[in-house]
Amino acid sequence: MYTGIVKRIADFFVALTAFLVLSPIIIILIVFLVLANKGNPFFFQKRPGKNAKIFTLIKFRTMNNRKDENGNLLPDKERITKIGRFVRNASLDELLQLINVIKGDMSIVGPRPLLVAYLPLYNEEQAKRHLIKPGITGWAQVNGRNAISWEERFALDVWYVHNISFVTDMKILFQTVKKVLQQDGATTSENDTMPRFMGSK
Numbered sequence: 001m002y003t004g005i006v007k008r009i010a011d012f013f014v015a016l017t018a019f020l021v022l023s024p025i026i027i028i029l030i031v032f033l034v035l036a037n038k039g040n041p042f043f044f045q046k047r048p049g050k051n052a053k054i055f056t057l058i059k060f061r062t063m064n065n066r067k068d069e070n071g072n073l074l075p076d077k078e079r080i081t082k083i084g085r086f087v088r089n090a091s092l093d094e095l096l097q098l099i100n101v102i103k104g105d106m107s108i109v110g111p112r113p114l115l116v117a118y119l120p121l122y123n124e125e126q127a128k129r130h131l132i133k134p135g136i137t138g139w140a141q142v143n144g145r146n147a148i149s150w151e152e153r154f155a156l157d158v159w160y161v162h163n164i165s166f167v168t169d170m171k172i173l174f175q176t177v178k179k180v181l182q183q184d185g186a187t188t189s190e191n192d193t194m195p196r197f198m199g200s201k
Helices: 002-037 082-089 097-103 116-121 126-131 150-163 166-182
Strands: 042-048 054-060 107-109 135-137
Touching: 002 054, 002 082, 002 097, 002 107, 002 166, 042 116, 054 097, 097 135, 107 166, 126 150, 135 166
Parallel strands: 107 135
Antiparallel strands: 042 054
């Protein structure tokens, strides 16, 4: 019962309430990021959701579009702005995903939505992470995140799929808040600090 209607209702009201309460912060971030990026403060990217259905993920854009003399984008570390680094370090770039939760693309808690390019690289067990909606935070995020291997992360994601419950979600949310406040293992996006997933050996 919890994994269906109850979780969806809880997700909607928690996300909507959080979005409304945090709206002043969101507006301030939009203003600062518009100035820092000299333009668009939003980042949109296609990601796989439940049953690998593709949706558009919404985040704050923390890098500008600076290019080299050949017209190629500079490395990420050279394009991230000062305000962008702060936004990432405080995990504020994830706030707009509350919109994805409200829309029903995501859940508050679940496996993180990764790149569409990874879909054909999962083995049968790893692919089970897509049996449920992806989340803003998850079991892997509070158990190492970027400090563990892809295989370990996927194993944690699948564990959550098989053990999803209200109690587990509350535990993950509590640990997430703790880690964000401590800036412990949850400071940057997956693609900045981990190599691309190339498939399991």
